[in-house]
């Protein structure tokens with residue numbers, strides 16, 4: 003069940019991604035409506051992070067393309083924000099929570115300019131929105147996992163973007179914070195922003211999201227939550243990989259080079 | 265040439281001694297290095313080799329001469345101390361391992377330099393051999409040295425062979441080793457000691473600065489030829505022996521040349537040749553198979569074009585049309601056409617190219633794979649029929665006969681693709 | 695023990711070199727590229743020798759450009775081996791620097807008569823001779839010690855690099871993926887940093903040798919890292935340590951009658967190990983604090 007729409011905010015066309023000789027995303031083809039809260043579901047290793055990274059230009063696609071706001075990524079970088087998985091960085095880095103959130107203001111500054119008072123106020127506001135104002139001066143390694151996650155979200159807020167990709171923002175976050183964050187995302191989508199969130203809990207997914215993407219190496223479903231949250235599609239998503247894809251992957255691994263790359 | 269014969273006929277007992285010494289040390293270093301490489305500890309080897317310098321200098325200070333027993337003990341002591349310090353600092357602070365290794369390496373080396381320069385200031389004539397420990401000089405090995413270094417190297421080789429199985433499990437799968445009850449901590453300790461010993465064995469011939477290469481490079485080069493541990497060890501030892509003996513020979517014929525750098529240069533040449541020309545994983549091999557694959561794609565495309573012409577009830581295509589169909593690939597297309605004709609896939613009469621019956625069934629196979637994959641994508645991957653063509657253009661060249669059967673089965677031997685084109689099959693086969 | 699003009703010049707030069715190295719080394723450390731720094735410092739040797747052969751002097755632009763290029767080539771070679779040849783990264787580093795360093799030593803030995811460079815200089819430099827190696831203009835005016843001028847230029851450039859690109863260095867070091875998504879050229883920042891490290895290594899080579907540069911690149915930032923919680927303080931403490939190391943190293947060498955560069959590395963080692971000993975419970979303490987926080991939230 004893959005529903006395509008007119009004037010999508012995100013459009014992915016026949017996207018294929020591999021790491022070296024290991025294909026991990028097969029022919030993903032989807033479009034997402036603006037102003038919605040979108041969830042990406044799928045088992046571990048399904049390629050959820052890879053999909054986001056490919057859209058954000060962090061990994062190279064073997065084929066296919068993606069468009070944001072009907073434009074190339076480079077034209078709209080200022081309107082897009084990305085929250086990586088928490089484990090992707092080293093939290094022993096010598097910086098305070100505020101330092102990290104300030105990084106969200108950098109792209110408005112350009113080369114050689116330093117962040118000033120205005121940026122600092124914005125960063126404090128964003129920390130306040132995720133209820134972390136009291137921890138602004140704390141060194142990031144001294145924060146709990148959930149607090150680090152909220153610092154990342156605050157950094158994204160500081161980017162003042164239109165479109166947000168968040169990779170597992172609820173990992174290590176307690177239930178009440180999770181609810182508060184969803185509340186915050188709801189406010190953002192009400193303002194017309196689009197928030198796309200990798201999520202791993204199918205039960206809460208039904209309540210949280212307007213639109214769901216289900217992924218397991220290939221796209222299983224993409225559509226309004228009410229229509230795609232079915233037993234059948236969930237089984238397809240979580241019930242193991244397609245054996246043909248796995249076998250094809252093996253052939254490519256043995257061939258000594260990646261035939262999918264041109 | 266005279267030099268060469270003199271050296272390699274081993275008529276000079278001194279030469280023989282040097283060769284035996286360097287062979288033993290090359291073997292032991294390559295063997296230890298193979299395990300170090302697999303355990304991804306190559307840079308610890310670098311740290312150890314720099315860290316033996318203060319030990320060597322202390323030995324000089326205490327013994328007052330170049331006594332191999334003292335030197336080996338001193339070097340072993342500071343070398344072992346450095347591995348201990350590295351794991352201690354890495355465990356108890358938030359510093360990352362590479363920072364710790366670089367710090368310990370340079371601090372130990374700095375201390376070594378202090379001691380060495382201090383020794384040099386004292387002007388003791390018997391200390392002249394100290395330089396040799398920095399960049400190595402195989403020719404300076406005398407009988408007494410050979411006994412000590414040779415015995416150590418033999419010792420390392422024997423211990424490695426005795427614990428071969430245990431070390432193998434440990435480097436390939438540490439958690440498995442723990443689960444089957446191997447004393448991993450103790451094995452680690454034994455292995456670290458062997459690593460330090462291997463470095464110590466090499467310091468006189470290769471020198472402290474470059475000894476790391478003898479641990480890292482042979483295994484890295486061998487890894488490009490095989491994945492089996494036994495063969496890996498064999499090749500690493502072979503590469504190491506070749507470079508060790510060549511290095512000794514160069515030092516012999518050019519006495520002022522330090523041995524270590526030459527051994528390393530020969531080793532590096534072997535390594536880079538392996539990286540590029542290995543028949544298994546070499547860059548060139550990969551490049552060649554890629555080129556072959558691209559030719560196959562081109563061939564498939566020509567066959568497909570001819571098949572589609574047949575589908576439209578044409579006998580064949582004029583050669584000119586085919587060539588024009590692939591702009592920018594004129595030469596390649598002509599070559600491919602010649603090959604196809606030689607293989608009996610096509611006939612080429614007076615500029616009209618047509619499929620033979622073998623060619624026809626090969627072309628059918630490609631078209632079949634294309635259409636099967638398109639159908640698979642719409643059926644199993646929910647992709648819209650108008651988005652499947654591009655991907656099928658790639659996979660038609662990749663799908664093997666086995667996978668074809670699998671696809672056929674999971675699609676229940678379909679007759680038509682998503683665009684209602686017939687999926688062509690050979691009449692005589694089901 | 696005395697403090698005369700020579701001592702002052704040596705300590706000043708040493709301090710400036712240590713600060714330049716430390717500022718850049720801090721970023722190497724935070725990027726987990728300390729061993730790449732080690733590799734670069736070994737690998738520039740053949741560049742130095744060749745540039746020396748071409749220009750006939752160990753100063754000047756040829757040297758900096760020639761050897762700096764070799765440093766960048768080494769970085770690119772490590773990357774090529776890891777990414778294209780698919781060799782594991784520790785082995786790529788090890789093979790690259792040992793082979794380049796070996797070539798450098800062979801060149802030095804071959805050209806021993808033609809160039810005024812010897813193995814000792816490679817090992818630990820000649821900072822003690824800084825005060826007598828004077829820069830004399832064509833007109834015959836004595837401008838002062840040459841290496842000190844080089845160190846001043848190096849320091850100015852290092853400080854300028856770090857402060858102009860502070861924001862970019864910080865962001866791409868902490869979170870390179872995020873940096874790339876806002877359009878920052880992370881490869882550009884990386885090669886910029888490696889270029890600066892190569893240049894600094896070459897510029898300091900004569901004073902402290904190719905190998906002990908590593909001690910100045912890595913040890914002061916590693917020590918400062920144990921004491922500080924933000925990047926600015928880390929850089930400040932690193933710089934202060936650089937001065938202390940140079941000062942105490944000079945007098946240690948004086949006392950022991952040994953190489954000054956070696957003594958600087960040894961003093962750095964003392965600071966490092968004392969800091970490690972005092973901070974060795976940092977990790978368990980953080981862990982227990984985390985546990986407490988988690989319990990509070992649950």
Ligand SMILES: Nc1ncnc2c1ncn2[C@@H]1O[C@H](COP(=O)(O)OP(=O)(O)O)[C@@H](O)[C@H]1O
Pocket residue numbers: 021024026044045046047048049050051052053
């Ligand atoms: N940098 C990488 N190099 C190689 N393989 C990777 C890399 N990142 C992810 N993979 C592989 O790609 C697959 C998909 O990973 P990922 O997108 O992270 O999955 P998810 O986020 O859904 O858990 C996994 O099998 C993983 O092992």
Ligand SMILES: [Mg+2]
Pocket residue numbers: 050051052087169
């Ligand atoms: Mg993920």
